[in-house]
Amino acid sequence: MDDTVRQHKYLLTEDQMPTTWYNLAADLPTPMPPPLHPGRMDPVGPEDLAPLFPMELIMQEVSTDRYIEIPGGVLDVYRHWRPSPLFRAHALERALGTPARIYYKYEGVSPAGSHKPNTSVPQAYYNAKEGTKKLTTETGAGQWGTALAYACALYDMECEVWQVGASYDAKPYRRLMMETFGATLHRSPSDLTEIGRKLAQDPANWSGSLGMAISEAVEVAAQDPNTRYALGSVLNHVLLHQTVIGEEALLQMEMAGDTPTMIVGCTGGGSNFAGLSFPFMREKLAGRINPQIMAVEPASCPTLTRGVYAYDFGDTAGMTPLMKMHTLGHDFVPDPIHAGGLRYHGMAPMISHVYELGLLDAVSVPQTECFSAALQFARTEGIVPAPEPTHAIAIAIREALKAKETGEETVILTALCGHGHFDLAAYENYLSGAMVDEDVTDERFAESLSHLPVVPA
Amino acid sequence: MDDTVRQHKYLLTEDQMPTTWYNLAADLPTPMPPPLHPGRMDPVGPEDLAPLFPMELIMQEVSTDRYIEIPGGVLDVYRHWRPSPLFRAHALERALGTPARIYYKYEGVSPAGSHKPNTSVPQAYYNAKEGTKKLTTETGAGQWGTALAYACALYDMECEVWQVGASYDAKPYRRLMMETFGATLHRSPSDLTEIGRKLAQDPANWSGSLGMAISEAVEVAAQDPNTRYALGSVLNHVLLHQTVIGEEALLQMEMAGDTPTMIVGCTGGGSNFAGLSFPFMREKLAGRINPQIMAVEPASCPTLTRGVYAYDFGDTAGMTPLMKMHTLGHDFVPDPIHAGGLRYHGMAPMISHVYELGLLDAVSVPQTECFSAALQFARTEGIVPAPEPTHAIAIAIREALKAKETGEETVILTALCGHGHFDLAAYENYLSGAMVDEDVTDERFAESLSHLPVVPA
Numbered sequence: 012m013d014d015t016v017r018q019h020k021y022l023l024t025e026d027q028m029p030t031t032w033y034n035l036a037a038d039l040p041t042p043m044p045p046p047l048h049p050g051r052m053d054p055v056g057p058e059d060l061a062p063l064f065p066m067e068l069i070m071q072e073v074s075t076d077r078y079i080e081i082p083g084g085v086l087d088v089y090r091h092w093r094p095s096p097l098f099r100a101h102a103l104e105r106a107l108g109t110p111a112r113i114y115y116k117y118e119g120v121s122p123a124g125s126h127k128p129n130t131s132v133p134q135a136y137y138n139a140k141e142g143t144k145k146l147t148t149e150t151g152a153g154q155w156g157t158a159l160a161y162a163c164a165l166y167d168m169e170c171e172v173w174q175v176g177a178s179y180d181a182k183p184y185r186r187l188m189m190e191t192f193g194a195t196l197h198r199s200p201s202d203l204t205e206i207g208r209k210l211a212q213d214p215a216n217w218s219g220s221l222g223m224a225i226s227e228a229v230e231v232a233a234q235d236p237n238t239r240y241a242l243g244s245v246l247n248h249v250l251l252h253q254t255v256i257g258e259e260a261l262l263q264m265e266m267a268g269d270t271p272t273m274i275v276g277c278t279g280g281g282s283n284f285a286g287l288s289f290p291f292m293r294e295k296l297a298g299r300i301n302p303q304i305m306a307v308e309p310a311s312c313p314t315l316t317r318g319v320y321a322y323d324f325g326d327t328a329g330m331t332p333l334m335k336m337h338t339l340g341h342d343f344v345p346d347p348i349h350a351g352g353l354r355y356h357g358m359a360p361m362i363s364h365v366y367e368l369g370l371l372d373a374v375s376v377p378q379t380e381c382f383s384a385a386l387q388f389a390r391t392e393g394i395v396p397a398p399e400p401t402h403a404i405a406i407a408i409r410e411a412l413k414a415k416e417t418g419e420e421t422v423i424l425t426a427l428c429g430h431g432h433f434d435l436a437a438y439e440n441y442l443s444g445a446m447v448d449e450d451v452t453d454e455r456f457a458e459s460l461s462h463l464p465v466v467p468a
Numbered sequence: 469m470d471d472t473v474r475q476h477k478y479l480l481t482e483d484q485m486p487t488t489w490y491n492l493a494a495d496l497p498t499p500m501p502p503p504l505h506p507g508r509m510d511p512v513g514p515e516d517l518a519p520l521f522p523m524e525l526i527m528q529e530v531s532t533d534r535y536i537e538i539p540g541g542v543l544d545v546y547r548h549w550r551p552s553p554l555f556r557a558h559a560l561e562r563a564l565g566t567p568a569r570i571y572y573k574y575e576g577v578s579p580a581g582s583h584k585p586n587t588s589v590p591q592a593y594y595n596a597k598e599g600t601k602k603l604t605t606e607t608g609a610g611q612w613g614t615a616l617a618y619a620c621a622l623y624d625m626e627c628e629v630w631q632v633g634a635s636y637d638a639k640p641y642r643r644l645m646m647e648t649f650g651a652t653l654h655r656s657p658s659d660l661t662e663i664g665r666k667l668a669q670d671p672a673n674w675s676g677s678l679g680m681a682i683s684e685a686v687e688v689a690a691q692d693p694n695t696r697y698a699l700g701s702v703l704n705h706v707l708l709h710q711t712v713i714g715e716e717a718l719l720q721m722e723m724a725g726d727t728p729t730m731i732v733g734c735t736g737g738g739s740n741f742a743g744l745s746f747p748f749m750r751e752k753l754a755g756r757i758n759p760q761i762m763a764v765e766p767a768s769c770p771t772l773t774r775g776v777y778a779y780d781f782g783d784t785a786g787m788t789p790l791m792k793m794h795t796l797g798h799d800f801v802p803d804p805i806h807a808g809g810l811r812y813h814g815m816a817p818m819i820s821h822v823y824e825l826g827l828l829d830a831v832s833v834p835q836t837e838c839f840s841a842a843l844q845f846a847r848t849e850g851i852v853p854a855p856e857p858t859h860a861i862a863i864a865i866r867e868a869l870k871a872k873e874t875g876e877e878t879v880i881l882t883a884l885c886g887h888g889h890f891d892l893a894a895y896e897n898y899l900s901g902a903m904v905d906e907d908v909t910d911e912r913f914a915e916s917l918s919h920l921p922v923v924p925a
Contacts, residue, residue, distance in 0.1 A: 012596065022479055083473050087470075184641065192846060389621075390650060438644055
């Protein structure tokens with residue numbers, strides 16, 4: 012028996028928790044292209060967004076201040092689970108026989124079991140402060156809906172969630188979790204909205220998509236002055252709130268006496284990836300460290316590696332502003348058998364922008380490799396990952412095995428953005444041998460890519 | 469908005485984790501009655517237990533040493549999630565408007581999501597050390613089976629689990645979690661064992677019970693010299709391993725600068741309750757503190773409050789030694805609609821013994837009060853509790869509301885022994901209004917109580 016006692020966790024005290032969010036916009040070598048109004052096709056102003064968001068969040072969306080103070084009420088809630096732990100994956104490293112050192116920042120300790128409450132709490136806080144009575148939103152795999160349901164319970168607001176049809180059907184426990192926190196759930200496309208009824212006429216839309224669910228949630232919010240809308244990823248202010256992850260990880264890597272040579276994060280809309288990597292990107296831009304920064308996306312929804320960089324709508328119906336981003340087309344419907352989240356047709360504009368600037372790399376992974384990595388991770392580290400972070404784990408394992416061949420002491424830092432307690436049907440799919448890899452032919456992506464809106468020069 | 473920033477968590481470093489388990493047997497005012505051989509009806513010796521348990525655990529079972537060293541290999545695994553956090557329930561206190569201060573020790577951060585790995589890991593460790601190739605066990609709600617599956621994965625042992633039929637049917641995700649860790653699951657009663665086939669002939673046994681599942685797991689282990697059996701509660705060595713909970717909580721209450729006036733824990737077999745309370749009982753017996761210690765059990769399986777203190781079998785078939793304990797009779801089958809664990813027909817002999825000595829109080833709670841308390845807890849503290857600890861939460865809330873009336877500054881410490889991510893069907897049952905309280909008539913318990921074995925004086 013191996014009786015060596017190792018340090019597995021690097022923990023910060025509540026007083027060591029960052030009290031500001033970091034805004035990468037302040038350090039961008041070139042500014043981001045502005046979002047455009049979906050009707051006028053010219054840059055949107057704060058007043059265009061006011062029916063959907065409270066003013067404080069709109070100001071954060073366009074801010075170029077480097078640091079934005081986290082309000083006391085938000086800090087107080089963060090402290091329920093933050094600072095989150097940073098783990099050294101000793102057991103996984105041993106199983107791989109690698110000289111690489113693997114660290115993972117674990118966000119599954121939050122009430123929703125993912126990184127999403129980092130932004131649902133401030134979004135609910137600012138809305139409550141400005142008098143909002145109800146928030147509407149979309150959710151895919153369900154982590155965002157759960158996070159917003161929790162945050163609304165804290166501030167006594169109603170919460171109404173449109174969940175992507177395929178996930179709603181496959182994950183009854185996720186729905187129950189949101190209901191336990193007091194939210195109301197709808198299967199999207201629903202018959203509660205004009206756009207939902209229209210979409211439901213085409214059977215191809217029955218499995219739903221994030222884009223469709225966003226359209227429904229936005230439609231309802233826009234019609235009631237006491238109701239606003241909340242988005243769980245993509246937007247600048249969402250990425251901003253997630254930077255607590257990376258700020259903590261910087262301090263924790265210092266505690267561990269180690270410097271990452273590679274940062275690996277999964278990307279759907281991009282909020283988890285940005286949360287981990289942006290504070291490290293600040294340090295990299297300042298020349299203090301030089302890690303490779305790698306975005307990992309599913310082969311079934313490869314926005315960075317197979318999409319185009321263009322203005323596109325954030326939702327299926329074209330109700331949201333146009334954003335310049337890597338997109339597969341706003342009516343792209345990802346394969347419903349794919350088990351995880353990470354199924355948004357576009358990528359956060361800020362991540363798209365820095366990807367264009369060459370500040371990060373991107374790679375896509377097929378789902379069987381993800382779940383094979385997930386099993387090895389669960390059976391060594393003891394945590395069953397959500398399908399989303401299995402993408403990053405798969406690449407971390409690839410890199411650790413590469414290091415085994417070269418003998419290099421690669422230091423890998425990844426974000427384990429959530430646990431998979433509500434995603435075990437996907438594990439069953441893999442364990443039973445039924446899971447197959449995604450269709451990654453050009454034809455799979457061609458049609459929606461041909462539907463991009465035309466934007467005047 | 470309330471912008472007060474409070475301290476929510478009291479965290480210990482890995483180096484502050486206890487390195488010994490505490491054995492209450494060393495401090496008992498009178499010794500415990502010995503277990504009896506099921507055939508001979510005389511006290512069992514170590515050789516009687518050797519086919520089922522490794523010698524190191526048998527020695528712990530009968531030890532009267534006050535402290536037993538935790539092996540390095542076990543400490544190293546504990547450090548994956550231990551020390552576990554102690555939380556101050558500020559948000560719940562505010563919602564209740566109580567002057568009481570409520571603390572909860574949270575064990576849901578473990579790989580299995582409950583306190584069970586505290587003992588599954590050392591049990592697997594000692595078995596692996598003595599050459600065991602496979603462990604068999606029973607599981608009810610599934611937390612124990614998950615914990616043993618995880619521990620066996622770490623030490624490359626096979627794990628075969630018989631799950632109580634009603635839980636197996638109602639909780640497919642629990643089964644998948646055990647399979648993800650590599651275990652093999654069977655619905656109990658099964659056709660894989662002689663006793664299972666015999667029990668299955670009576671349709672009344674179809675929903676299963678822990679006693680039946682234990683019989684099956686013991687039968688299989690007894691037949692193969694490379695296979696041993698592991699129990700998740702009840703036995704002295706199991707309670708011993710769980711004392712890390714209370715030892716940590718003692719240090720954390722000190723960090724918080726507070727002393728509990730009341731310790732509240734849920735009791736099924738008793739391992740979570742013992743784990744939290746025994747180190748505090750040591751301090752109480754030594755006259756250093758004087759908290760009331762309260763065991764809370766479900767109205768559907770009230771061993772302490774409605775059972776008798778007598779020698780009884782640990783399993784349905786009468787294959788295990790007889791233990792003197794509070795029991796409802798070894799063939800008691802609790803109501804299958806009750807959602808949680810805590811459904812064992814007996815109580816840990818050591819807890820039964822100290823209950824007889826007047827060192828603790830006991831109370832039972834109906835299930836609707838538990839789930840009402842659980843919802844209030846989830847919507848304030850952000851953690852969805854497993855059904856088991858909702859019993860303790862319900863009593864903590866009762867006591868906090870009592871303090872509100874009297875103005876007393878009661879300091880309540882409870883153990884939140886696991887999360888409810890696999891138990892949301894029970895929440896749905898409550899939220900939909902379908903849940904009703906248990907049958908607590910004398911008739912409900914009379915028959916099994918009339919089947920107690922006759923033990924020669």
